[in-house]
Every structure is written in C-alpha cells, then in structure tokens.
Amino acid sequence: MNREMRVTRSVIRLRWIFSIFLVGFVFGRAYAQSSSKMPELVSFQTPKTLYFSGEKIWFDATVLMGNQPAASQVLYAELVNRNSVSVVHVKVPLREGKAINFLKLPDQIPSDHYLLRVYSRISPYLDWNSGIAQQLVTVINPRIPPRAPQNIPKTELVVEKSFNKGSKIEFPSMVTGENAVVASGISIANPFLPEEQMQWMSEEIYEELVKDDLLPELFGHVVKAKVPHSDSTLTYFLSVHGTQSALYTDHANENGFLIFDIGGLRHWDRLILQLENGQEMPGLEVVPPVIKTVFKKDFAFPELAIQERDLEFLSRLLKASLMQTYYFEDLKRDSLEVVTGFVADYTYNLDDYTRFEDIETVIREYVPTASVRTREKRKEFRLLNEANKSVFDANPLILVDAMPVFDSDLLASFNPKFIQKLEVLNREFYLNDRTYPGVLSFSSYSNNFGLFPLAPSARFFDYSGLQPWMILDKTQFTQPSDGIRFPDWRTVLFWGKGENQTYTVTPDLEGVFVYWERVMQGGKPVIKRTYFEVNP
Numbered sequence: 001m002n003r004e005m006r007v008t009r010s011v012i013r014l015r016w017i018f019s020i021f022l023v024g025f026v027f028g029r030a031y032a033q034s035s036s037k038m039p040e041l042v043s044f045q046t047p048k049t050l051y052f053s054g055e056k057i058w059f060d061a062t063v064l065m066g067n068q069p070a071a072s073q074v075l076y077a078e079l080v081n082r083n084s085v086s087v088v089h090v091k092v093p094l095r096e097g098k099a100i101n102f103l104k105l106p107d108q109i110p111s112d113h114y115l116l117r118v119y120s121r122i123s124p125y126l127d128w129n130s131g132i133a134q135q136l137v138t139v140i141n142p143r144i145p146p147r148a149p150q151n152i153p154k155t156e157l158v159v160e161k162s163f164n165k166g167s168k169i170e171f172p173s174m175v176t177g178e179n180a181v182v183a184s185g186i187s188i189a190n191p192f193l194p195e196e197q198m199q200w201m202s203e204e205i206y207e208e209l210v211k212d213d214l215l216p217e218l219f220g221h222v223v224k225a226k227v228p229h230s231d232s233t234l235t236y237f238l239s240v241h242g243t244q245s246a247l248y249t250d251h252a253n254e255n256g257f258l259i260f261d262i263g264g265l266r267h268w269d270r271l272i273l274q275l276e277n278g279q280e281m282p283g284l285e286v287v288p289p290v291i292k293t294v295f296k297k298d299f300a301f302p303e304l305a306i307q308e309r310d311l312e313f314l315s316r317l318l319k320a321s322l323m324q325t326y327y328f329e330d331l332k333r334d335s336l337e338v339v340t341g342f343v344a345d346y347t348y349n350l351d352d353y354t355r356f357e358d359i360e361t362v363i364r365e366y367v368p369t370a371s372v373r374t375r376e377k378r379k380e381f382r383l384l385n386e387a388n389k390s391v392f393d394a395n396p397l398i399l400v401d402a403m404p405v406f407d408s409d410l411l412a413s414f415n416p417k418f419i420q421k422l423e424v425l426n427r428e429f430y431l432n433d434r435t436y437p438g439v440l441s442f443s444s445y446s447n448n449f450g451l452f453p454l455a456p457s458a459r460f461f462d463y464s465g466l467q468p469w470m471i472l473d474k475t476q477f478t479q480p481s482d483g484i485r486f487p488d489w490r491t492v493l494f495w496g497k498g499e500n501q502t503y504t505v506t507p508d509l510e511g512v513f514v515y516w517e518r519v520m521q522g523g524k525p526v527i528k529r530t531y532f533e534v535n536p
Helices: 015-035 308-320 359-366 408-412
Strands: 010-012 040-045 050-052 056-065 074-080 086-093 098-104 112-120 133-140 159-164 168-172 181-188 206-209 222-226 236-241 245-250 257-261 270-275 285-287 293-295 327-330 346-349 370-375 378-385 397-400 419-425 429-431 434-436 439-444 459-462 469-472 492-496 501-505 511-521 524-535
Touching (some): 040 133, 040 181, 056 074, 056 112, 086 469, 098 469, 133 308, 222 236, 359 408, 492 501
Parallel strands (some): 010 245, 050 133
Antiparallel strands (some): 074 086, 074 112, 168 501, 181 492, 181 511, 206 293, 222 285, 236 245, 236 270, 270 459, 346 419
C-alpha cells in the first residue's frame, strides 16, 4: 500500500471498527461490574520527600487486581494542597499494571506540604482505601516562601551513624519475622515533614469522596465533557492535537455527558470541541479526570515553617536539585497503532504543483473528482461518487488536521501556503453513526491547521494526553556517574526494594540522610527509618 495513501496525522474512525469498540464497551461494563467484587490495589513509592519547584517527583507504581495486573491502561498522579484543591496532575501509561514516571512541579507552586496521590480512573470508586495510594511531600519555592508562622518546631532527627563522603556503606534490613518489605530507599532527610515516607489510608484523612461514573480505561484515556441541555440527536466532534491528530464523535446521554475514548493515541496537548454545522455550545465544559475529596477536619495537615538557620541547608539542596536524573522516553512503542481503514482515493502533495492563493483554485485546477459550486452566494464543495459515478449533493466531511470545518465558504478563500497535503475520498464515509458524502482532508506541515482560523463557536482546551513511557535505571542512584567533572550532589542514594542488605556510596553533599523501609503490618503501611550523617 502506498504510504502516501494513509492518514498519518489525521486519524478517523470508521463504522467497521465501531463494532470493535462496541465489544470494548460491553467488556468495560462487565469489567466494572466484576471489579465491584475485586477492587484494584494501587501502590507507589517515591525516592525522597523534599523537592524544589520545577523538580520532577519520580514515582514507581503498581496496579493489581487480586494477584494479577489490572486491566486499566492509565494511571493518574496528582498533587493536592491543604485546601483539597488539585494543583497539578499527570496521566501516565500502565503496562501490565506497572509504571515508572514523574510529575513535574510547576515553577509557580507555593512552598508548602502537599499530598501526592496515585490512582486509576476507577480504583477510588471501587475501594477508596486500596484504590488510592498517597503520602505527603514537601515543596520549597525560593520565590514563594511558606505562610506558616516561623516558630513551628522542626522534626528532631536522631542521627545514629556518621560517614565520610565517598564511603561505601551498607544497611541490613530492619524488618524481621513474616513482615515483607514493600519498598526501601536512601535519600536526603526531610526535617520539615513529620513521619516522612508515611502513607495514609483514605478513611484516615478524607471526609468523603465525591462519587462519579465508572469509566474503565481499557484502551487509553477517556475524555469526559458536560453540556447543560441533553439532546441525543446532536453530534459533537472532539479533535485532539499534538504530534498527531485524531477525530472522535459522540452524542450527549440523558445526563448531558459526552464520553470520548481516545484509545491508542497517547500524546497530545490540546483538544477542540465542536457541534455539527458549527452551532453554539453554551455551558459546555470538559470534566477533569481527577477525583474530588474533602479532608477530615481533624486531619492534621502539617504546617511548613522555614527558619533562618535552614537557609544554608536549603541553598546546598537547591544546587543539588539541578542534577538531572537520566531516563529514556520510549515513544516508538508507547502509542498503540490506531487502525483507521481510511484509505484515500486520491492524494495530492501540494508542493508538487504550482501554488495558488486560495483552496478554491487548487480544487478547480488539480482535483478532477471535486468541484466548487456557489449556492446562495456561498462556496460549497461537491465530490464525485465513484461507487455509482454520480455527484454527491452536499458538502463532504471537511477536515484540517482532523479538525472538522463547517464553513466551506471560508475554506474556499483560504490561502493554503501552509497546507502540505490534500486527501480525497470519493465515496460514502461512515463515521460512527453518521454518513458523509465523501471526505476532503487537508494536512498542514506542522499539524497547526495551516493557520486556518478556529470557528467562533468551537471550544479550545489545553488538555494534555499521556506522558511517554519512561525507562529508568535505578542503579544510577547508588554511586556517582563516571566521567562527570562536577561534584557528586546526589540527594537519592538508593531507590528500590532492598533484600537483606542495601549498598550505596555516600555523596559529596553533606547533611543528614535517611534509610527507610516500608512494611505492611496488619494491612497498613509502616515506615522504619535509620538516620545517618555525611560529613565533609
């Protein structure tokens, strides 16, 4: 098959694959019903608890159903402030129930303690204790100091051992008996956070979890939108855009909700919602995928206080935070191949032809199976139906980088200087439950619509897809990198699951460090810690 005949950046679903997603929908409902008896168990760990704004919070997460990987394909990591407000969240891919990824802290986040929590789209609603894993972390922003009173005492760290920089050290496991170590690590100690690395059960800290529909994400991320007035006869178009673009449709259900399963396409950073024929959409909103909770009144969310004597310590840590953790983004195997079946009858690479200043002239001069007509003083397009050698009597489905265009008159006069390719389908086109008289699909050079203007009634949203799958070698934390000429300022010395012994090499960074082990006792996580000091 000619590669140019494929839609690469404009991905469109056909009716013939609708049955596949119907099977997925039925399986999803069955999965949700079966999950009500067997919830998803979510767990995660981070290498440290003290961060600066702009840093990456790395996490290693697992989602299980029983002893098997859960079927969910998307994991959410979210940072929540003391007022139960979501500050930032990321969506990351799950493979066989596992994910190693990061949440990048915003540059403008205020200094404070935050709750870091991890869950899948359905796990909190099946069982909020096993379906939400969470712990406190501390964020320092040198430009936005904390608002807490400065006379709050810090946590007193009891140092048990002392080592010189560059020493090879080992720690035996502190766990005895039948208790199993879930995770362990060695990192810079956090003197501002009591009980660092402690994780909480949801029933201990939340007053309530706001209920929501179960939306199993078995193929990829599901976008949910809400319209105030439900009319199931109207078709809503959702196009997502990034390095690739894709088009989806749905009808509002009886509660006014729209559900778009993005499937195998993983990476995008914006989406556009439109109503058929360019109608207005008053009151439309995209529903955030994060959970909504309220902290208990007696939950002691600690205050962050920084005193003048802490500045030297924080200054050293700020320099150390500039060191980068080495990781690899596996983009090639990350997005699933989306089989579209849309094979154009004719493809025109516009650089192969003389350029004209409007699309109407391009169609008239180069596309014999399409024509431009004037109806009530407006330009419209008509395509030849090659199935029966007749001419369609209405506009085709018009796309620019997968974004539907309903104003054919505006498109006819548009200058295509940033349009790279035109694909034409001269036969009936089935998009879910709708039938269109062919397709005119334009692709720009930079997947930016060729600067074609957004329709006034269209709604644009900054909405990111999934982060790439990350490959991280945890052994990089245990010793300084070879051939590096700058100081060894590692703040994480080990991250993993130590067995009987944990080995590492102390850095050039002086200060108090902590060796911690997370153990499950009686179904609840317990942290054991040993503090030691690294001397100059």
